[in-house]
Amino acid sequence: MQSSISLSFSSPSTICRSDCSTAAVANGSFLMPRSLRFCGLRKEAFKSLNSSLHIRLTRLCCSNNNRISASSANGAPSSSSSSSLKGGFDYDLVIIGAGVGGHGAALHAVEKGLKTAIIEGEVVGGTCVNRGCVPSKALLAVSGRMRELQNEQHMKSFGLQVAAAGYDRQAVADHANNLASKIRGNLTNSMKALGVDILTGFGTVLGPQKVKYGDTVITAKDIIIATGSVPSVPKGIEVDGKTVITSDHALKLEFVPNWIAIVGSGYIGLEFSDVYTALGSEVTFVEALDQLMPGFDPEIGKLAQRVLINPRKIDYHTGVFASKITPARDGKPVLIELIDAKTKEPKDTLEVDAALIATGRAPFTQGLGLENINVQTQRGFVPVDERMQVIDANGELVPHLYCIGDANGKMMLAHAASAQGISVVEQVTGKDHILNHLSIPAACFTHPEISMVGLTEPQAREKAEKEGFEISIAKTSFKANTKALAENEGEGLAKLIYRPDNGEILGVHIFGMHAADLIHEASNAIALGSRIQDIKYAVHAHPTLSEVIDELFKSAKVKTNASSPIAEPVAA
Ligand SMILES: Cc1cc2nc3c(=O)[nH]c(=O)nc-3n(C[C@H](O)[C@H](O)[C@H](O)COP(=O)(O)OP(=O)(O)OC[C@H]3O[C@@H](n4cnc5c(N)ncnc54)[C@H](O)[C@@H]3O)c2cc1C
Numbered sequence: 143m144q145s146s147i148s149l150s151f152s153s154p155s156t157i158c159r160s161d162c163s164t165a166a167v168a169n170g171s172f173l174m175p176r177s178l179r180f181c182g183l184r185k186e187a188f189k190s191l192n193s194s195l196h197i198r199l200t201r202l203c204c205s206n207n208n209r210i211s212a213s214s215a216n217g218a219p220s221s222s223s224s225s226s227l228k229g230g231f232d233y234d235l236v237i238i239g240a241g242v243g244g245h246g247a248a249l250h251a252v253e254k255g256l257k258t259a260i261i262e263g264e265v266v267g268g269t270c271v272n273r274g275c276v277p278s279k280a281l282l283a284v285s286g287r288m289r290e291l292q293n294e295q296h297m298k299s300f301g302l303q304v305a306a307a308g309y310d311r312q313a314v315a316d317h318a319n320n321l322a323s324k325i326r327g328n329l330t331n332s333m334k335a336l337g338v339d340i341l342t343g344f345g346t347v348l349g350p351q352k353v354k355y356g357d358t359v360i361t362a363k364d365i366i367i368a369t370g371s372v373p374s375v376p377k378g379i380e381v382d383g384k385t386v387i388t389s390d391h392a393l394k395l396e397f398v399p400n401w402i403a404i405v406g407s408g409y410i411g412l413e414f415s416d417v418y419t420a421l422g423s424e425v426t427f428v429e430a431l432d433q434l435m436p437g438f439d440p441e442i443g444k445l446a447q448r449v450l451i452n453p454r455k456i457d458y459h460t461g462v463f464a465s466k467i468t469p470a471r472d473g474k475p476v477l478i479e480l481i482d483a484k485t486k487e488p489k490d491t492l493e494v495d496a497a498l499i500a501t502g503r504a505p506f507t508q509g510l511g512l513e514n515i516n517v518q519t520q521r522g523f524v525p526v527d528e529r530m531q532v533i534d535a536n537g538e539l540v541p542h543l544y545c546i547g548d549a550n551g552k553m554m555l556a557h558a559a560s561a562q563g564i565s566v567v568e569q570v571t572g573k574d575h576i577l578n579h580l581s582i583p584a585a586c587f588t589h590p591e592i593s594m595v596g597l598t599e600p601q602a603r604e605k606a607e608k609e610g611f612e613i614s615i616a617k618t619s620f621k622a623n624t625k626a627l628a629e630n631e632g633e634g635l636a637k638l639i640y641r642p643d644n645g646e647i648l649g650v651h652i653f654g655m656h657a658a659d660l661i662h663e664a665s666n667a668i669a670l671g672s673r674i675q676d677i678k679y680a681v682h683a684h685p686t687l688s689e690v691i692d693e694l695f696k697s698a699k700v701k702t703n704a705s706s707p708i709a710e711p712v713a714a
């Protein structure tokens with residue numbers, strides 16, 4: 143078992159941190175600002191948080207007369223405390239799982255003065271950093287550039303001439319791997335620098351307020367389960383990690399097949415289709431539902447199909463299940479047997495070079511000891527209430543036990559996991575907090591990107607009918623935006639679904655260049671409860687893509703007597 147050293151401070155961590163921070167700035171270095179805490183991809187701004195800074199901060203804190211104690215990661219809890227522990231617990235908060243959810247919770251907890259430990263059974267950073275968001279976005283950064291360089295028409299339209307673009311597969315793979323290592327280091331250092339004890343071992347809940355990792359038992363006033371998820375592989379599919387793979391394998395980019403079938407056209411399938419086609423593969427989608435990208439707003443899905451699927455070397459089978467997949471062996475290709483999703487009748491057999499299974503993710507709760515606290519998972523997910531508090535088999539809340547992130551299945555996104563963790567810390571430190579999941583944006587990082595927040599049009603229509611209100615739709619095109627046209631990227635649409643009677647934003651969907659960044663004006667508006675009649679007067683710099691959203695809000699027709707400002711934001 144690995145042992146790592148963590149540092150903590152005998153005086154309240156907030157005091158130490160502010161002292162350190164001031165001194166560190168005076169030394170020409172800086173403590174990671176709040177907005178950078180999430181692993182994210184803001185590596186340029188994150189550079190300063192490295193191990194040398196950690197050492198410098200440690201020294202500075204020492205010189206400020208804060209006693210430093212070191213604890214073996216898998217030994218007894220550190221003797222220092224950042225809070226005045228009550229009830230004889232080892233920690234105020236113990237988090238099981240150091241993915242982005244656990245990391246977000248841990249950082250917020252130390253900011254609130256809680257003595258915090260995080261238990262990790264594998265590597266810090268979890269799925270997002272090691273096998274998800276981070277390496278996939280590195281590959282997508284490559285595919286975006288390849289796509290642009292290969293598009294002769296596009297280059298010519300700028301007056302540019304570019305020789306044939308090529309790539310070095312291993313160097314592309316290294317880019318993804320190096321980025322993951324770097325962000326993993328940043329995450330680890332940020333927790334160590336702030337005094338979070340990183341405990342190495344597999345965590346098991348032994349009972350209320352009691353956790354075991356390795357052979358060590360520790361107690362905590364509150365416990366957060368943040369154990370994440372793993373790829374979900376349907377029955378009948380044999381994954382060999384070489385020719386039949388999941389995203390865990392695909393991110394290593396060990397080979398680029400000539401022809402790859404992607405089973406599932408959700409986020410992972412779509413992002414990898416962007417990567418593979420840019421690198422020269424042909425793709426065949428196999429999707430169980432009747433349309434590709436079934437999770438997106440249908441209008442945006444149609445546009446995405448027109449731009450991201452039809453002109454590329456992609457074909458598809460919809461309304462079919464991949465009932466059996468056999469890896470390539472003995473000179474034979476990968477065999478995929480398709481059955482009709484409704485009748486279950488055999489439909490077709492595909493022979494391809496490789497198959498990527500992207501059919502969703504399963505929560506990882508094995509060995510967690512949920513039976514010790516009478517908790518039964520639901521389809522594997524840990525049941526929680528709107529405050530992420532765990533619900534037991536009798537429907538009762540388990541005191542002092544929370545579950546965040548992919549393991550609770552509410553919204554399987556990195557920033558949602560982190561936001562849920564922060565919300566839990568708010569509650570355990572005395573401030574009631576309910577996260578509005580309808581304000582959490584999502585993005586698919588294809589070229590161009592897709593982003594969304596709130597309800598799709600069918601969901602909004604259903605809600606409107608049930609609750610008896612009208613909805614309206616406004617749309618703006620990237621074709622009318624100067625910046626998009628300057629970039630020759632006029633293919634794009636923004637769509638607003640809203641209530642004309644009171645100006646409430648129900649959903650915003652964007653397809654186009656930098657859609658993933660543009661969505662935040664809408665998601666922040668929903669989170670803060672702003673209405674269209676308020677934000678339509680906000681001023682946007684010209685010429686920027688943000689004017690697409692400005693136009694969107696300005697083109698909405700809200701009844702003139704709609705009140706403003708509005709009531710508290712509603713929780714999902
Ligand atoms: C290919 C891919 C691309 C993605 N891209 C994006 C994206 O661009 N944006 C986005 O928002 N989301 C993305 N996601 C989803 C995102 O990765 C997850 O939503 C996020 O990682 C969930 O965070 P988490 O903290 O809940 O769990 P995880 O990140 O899975 O972390 C859980 C951690 O807990 C540890 N663990 C589990 N059980 C135990 C135990 N008993 N004891 C100790 N440790 C334990 C695990 O080792 C792991 O480190 C992507 C996912 C994939 C697969």
Ligand SMILES: NC(=O)c1ccc[n+]([C@@H]2O[C@H](COP(=O)([O-])OP(=O)(O)OC[C@H]3O[C@@H](n4cnc5c(N)ncnc54)[C@H](O)[C@@H]3O)[C@@H](O)[C@H]2O)c1
Binds near residue numbers: 407555
């Ligand atoms: N950019 C991002 O934010 C991002 C990127 C990647 C992954 N993720 C997260 O990771 C999670 C997993 O992504 P995903 O793409 O695997 O799941 P998903 O739920 O987005 O899509 C899975 C797709 O597979 C289809 N499917 C399921 N079983 C099938 C079968 N047997 N045969 C054919 N089709 C089948 C489903 O109908 C669905 O369209 C998502 O919840 C997503 O939130 C996010």
